[in-house]
Amino acid sequence: NAGVTQTPKFQVLKTGQSMTLQCAQDMNHNSMYWYRQDPGMGLRLIYYSASEGTTDKGEVPNGYNVSRLNKREFSLRLESAAPSQTSVYFCASSDQGQGYEQYFGPGTRLTVT
Amino acid sequence: DAKTTQPNSMESNEEEPVHLPCNHSTISGTDYIHWYRQLPSQGPEYVIHGLTSNVNNRMASLAIAEDRKSSTLILHRATLRDAAVYYCILRDLNTGGFKTIFGAGTRLFVKA
Numbered sequence: 001n002a003g004v005t006q007t008p009k010f011q012v013l014k015t016g017q018s019m020t021l022q023c024a025q026d027m028n029h030n031s032m033y034w035y036r037q038d039p040g041m042g043l044r045l046i047y048y049s050a051s052e053g054t055t056d057k058g059e060v061p062n063g064y065n066v067s068r069l070n071k072r073e074f075s076l077r078l079e080s081a082a083p084s085q086t087s088v089y090f091c092a093s094s095d096q097g098q099g100y101e102q103y104f105g106p107g108t109r110l111t112v113t
Numbered sequence: 114d115a116k117t118t119q120p121n122s123m124e125s126n127e128e129e130p131v132h133l134p135c136n137h138s139t140i141s142g143t144d145y146i147h148w149y150r151q152l153p154s155q156g157p158e159y160v161i162h163g164l165t166s167n168v169n170n171r172m173a174s175l176a177i178a179e180d181r182k183s184s185t186l187i188l189h190r191a192t193l194r195d196a197a198v199y200y201c202i203l204r205d206l207n208t209g210g211f212k213t214i215f216g217a218g219t220r221l222f223v224k225a
Binding site: 042 | 149156204210211
């Protein structure tokens, strides 16, 4: 049981390049999330998927797109990376049981130069 | 979703109890109080949650004020491994709790 996995762990992009961050969970959770965390800050929600087949914007969705590929996988795409998107990206999942406890992945550290 | 207020940092001695406060004066009746912590270079991990009554688990205790406008996370005996950023958040389960707001949290320093 790996929990929530993310790939890659580290990535450096040049301004204008595109890339996709991958996230998968093996806990059969309905809901999945993408957050970003800038240095010294809390987490900010980018997008979430309440259930398979649905996605919704969070607090900071501009510059990102998401795909809920199936129940297990939720990807985050940067179409044209900008230096302001330099951050650590965390994927999380949860189910709709008591408390809605979220399980987080280890994060992807992205640098855009 | 309602916001919370926490001190920026706190310090504790190893093997002493730690009380981490959180204010949530605009809490609604359907908001659950959750605590997460984030160890250095890791993703956040769940610690504990509650609605109205005090809660205990193997990691910590959660004390909730009678008016629910504040809560306290209690680590009974701090260890060096407890040095982390602790987040107090509210999740409104009536709306799915999806748009949870994580503030900057409280950075806990533990001295040996």
